[in-house]
Amino acid sequence: MLTVKGLSFDYGRQSILKDIDLSIDAGEIVGLVAPNGTGKSTLLRNITGLLRPKRGQVTLLGNDSQSQRQVFLKHLFFLEDSQRLYEVLTPVELLSYVKAMWGGELSVDQVLKALRMERYHNKRISTFSLGMRQHVLLGAYLISGADLLLFDEPLNGLDPTSIELFTHIFSRLRDQGKSILMSSHQLGNVTTMAERVIFLKDGQVTSYQTAAIDLQAKYDELFGVPEELF
Ligand SMILES: Nc1ncnc2c1ncn2[C@@H]1O[C@H](COP(=O)(O)OP(=O)(O)O)[C@@H](O)[C@H]1O
Ligand SMILES: [Mg+2]
Known part of the structure; x- marks a missing residue:
């Protein structure tokens, strides 16, 4: 469905995304997880073409994000x-x-x-x-x-009832064959919905099936456990 190849992006001299490869299948719900300021929003903007990648290619159902822009945009919502x-x-x-x-x-x-x-x-x-x-x-x-729905931290600021409603609607969308990529700075928010989680660190991504590993342990390993304040 979505294929990203060799995507790089800099803000000035700061390299935010480094040679990223990822793909999302039809009907997949995928979480994009990293602490604030890592580059989740930057990645979503690069995938959609709201920011222009320094290098790399993004295709959606075979349509190139730059050269076939109109039909590319028709298939996604962000x-x-x-x-x-x-x-x-x-x-x-x-x-x-x-x-x-x-x-x-x-x-x-x-x-x-x-x-x-x-x-x-x-x-x-x-x-x-x-x-x-x-x-x-x-x-x-x-x-x-x-066909492809990109969400940037959709659950921020929602009460528990609304989160339940969102979860329900997300699974309905998946049943309709839609693909969803949703970012979150909190792991817990996405593990209930996403069958796969992509971690972003130092400009690069690693992907894990939610059921396959202890995601919290992996999160702690990648990003560290917060230190006690007192
Ligand atoms: N318009 C901008 N100009 C320069 N740097 C930016 C801009 N927007 C974001 N950044 C920097 O890029 C990094 C990633 O930001 P962002 O993609 O918003 O992270 P996230 O969504 O994971 O919180 C941060 O270090 C941020 O300071
Ligand atoms: Mg963000």
């Missing part, structure tokens, strides 16, 4: 941050827009219902709490119908 949604729109307007652009099959009503957003579907997003915004964000992903 909304980086629920704090930067179109503030003047209502959820109904935003979801209608995404449906029109990406051509997903679900109706706006179905998505509002699935995410229990009926209470505020006609209010402007500018007045929304973080939790409400995260629901709108997930709604946009759902209605896009895109």
Whole structure:
């Protein structure tokens, strides 16, 4: 589905991504895990082409991210941050827009219902709490119908009930054959959903099947156990 080959990216003299290879299959949910400031967001932006890689190639269903940009973008959905949604729109307007652009099959009503957003579907997003915004964000992903969904820390700031709802929707999406790559700075957030975890360290990635190893031990080995403060 998604193939990344030899991807490198620098911010000025700081090398953030070094010759990264990775791939994601259809229907796979993969976690991208590393502490804050490592380069998770930078990697997602490079995969989508929001940042231009220094070197390397990204293809999605055989379409090159640069030379076949339009069809490449049609197959993926990435909304980086629920704090930067179109503030003047209502959820109904935003979801209608995404449906029109990406051509997903679900109706706006179905998505509002699935995410229990009926209470505020006609209010402007500018007045929304973080939790409400995260629901709108997930709604946009759902209605896009895109084959590859990239999420940057989707569970940040969510209460336990919403995390449960997100988990449920993620597994529904996987059942529909969608592929998901989701970043998190917390290992625990992704291990319940992802069958594979990619760790990012020193600009390079290593990938492990969730069921195959003790991921927490691997995390501690790679990133160290936090020291006692007192
Ligand atoms: N616009 C930028 N200009 C320069 N350096 C940046 C910029 N954005 C991020 N960085 C640096 O790149 C590194 C990786 O950042 P980021 O991808 O946001 O990490 P993460 O998402 O894992 O928290 C950090 O050291 C950060 O300071
Ligand atoms: Mg980030």
